[in-house]
Amino acid sequence: MKKIFLLIAVVLGIAATKVNAQDQPVRFGIRAGVNLADWQGETMTSVTDLIELSDGAVSRSMREGFHVGGYVTIPVLPGFEIEPGLLYSQKGTRITGTLPIEQVDFLNARVNITNKAEYIDLPVLAKLYVADGLYLFGGPQFSYLVSNKVKVQAGALGFNALNREWDMKSGFREFDTALTGGAGYQFTNGLNLSVGYDHGMSTVDQNGNFNTYNRVVKASVGFTF
Template identity: 45%
Template sequence: MRTNQLLGRLAAAALLVSGFATASEAQTRRAPARPAPTYSSSSSSATEGIKFGVRAGLNVADLSGDAVKSFTDLTDLASGALTKEMKPGFYAGLYATIPLGSRFAIEPGLGYSEKGTKLNGTIPFEQFKFINAKLEGTARLAYLDIPVLAKAYITDGLYVYAGPQASVMLSGKARVKASAFGFSAYNNDFDVKDQLRTVDFAVVGGLGYQTQSGFGVSAGYDYGLSSLDKNNNFDAYNRVIKASLNYSF
């Protein structure tokens, strides 16, 4: 009798476990597994963490000041025989963009920059025109620019920037060329670095656009604050318009 009761209880327990297993399997079939949640994130250009980058482009440089004004006066007296032109040059450098919130960043940099100016002239006397005498003088100045810029994002990607810049002179040369009858008569380079200040200070500003892929463009202006002549015999200040392409990573 006891054996029959024990076997009956074991059978009932087996049926109970089997029922729960069947119900659980049916529940699993009816409710498909939920897919793992996915997340997307988007952030403005100033909130993506510190970024480093490279930049390269073109400078269009000139000099201004009392010395240049004297030259302009001489140009007027020479009836346009002398002209002053902006000098093209190369610019390349590195930078780091450090975010300071959703719309602001600080960007220190380091770059090689070619500056200076160019002068052209002819003999302004009618009786000498037949020799076609021409004179060309070029101030070729190379600097290591060290800007510290503040950037403000107007919209995602589009920004304006401004800040101070120190420039250490790497080389300073003056090239003088003269020709007559279409042939070169004189061509010489003079080292003028020792006559110029080693460090030039400027205020820079401009605007740019940075894409999400890392590529960007910018354009700006350097306004020199220090006279280049270290002996204070004349005033001449660097003025530079620059445009560049950059890549941030």
């Protein structure tokens, strides 16, 4: 965490020097929204192949979550800004299994296994305005894994026979890196809307044995003061 806060201080210090030279105000904002997260890579490709062999009895889906936090918008040039932020963000993936037996379809027996990864994200974004209010953004993102749990739910006929959660942080990479980018619109009253995509560059497991990476689609609502 010390490395993350040191990086924030360096970015803000460099950008603030440029801002003072141009006498433009630094603005602060808050942001929240929804996440659709998944894992991708060689290991998940193997899982997908296994799913196809199971005739659909097992399926993958994105984990729904959210993100919330704040940011600092630092003008550098007309139409160009640097925007570091600090966000709490939920990631992971979900696998659902059902009994592939027609005779017991009426039971609706299924098992849900959800990886619930919770991160602190530090995106450092470059924002380029391409029209009035409309902007593109992109840059690196550094993340710290706060917790990682696996939740298993199993049941039939709408009743849960099993609903347990285990701490699985051990063996997972503590610091993650990603490239993030997207587009947004800034209204004159301070409200802004954006959609983005996080492309993980570090394997989720600490030793890199599984070649699996975080992928997150995000939709956000923010307000710049």
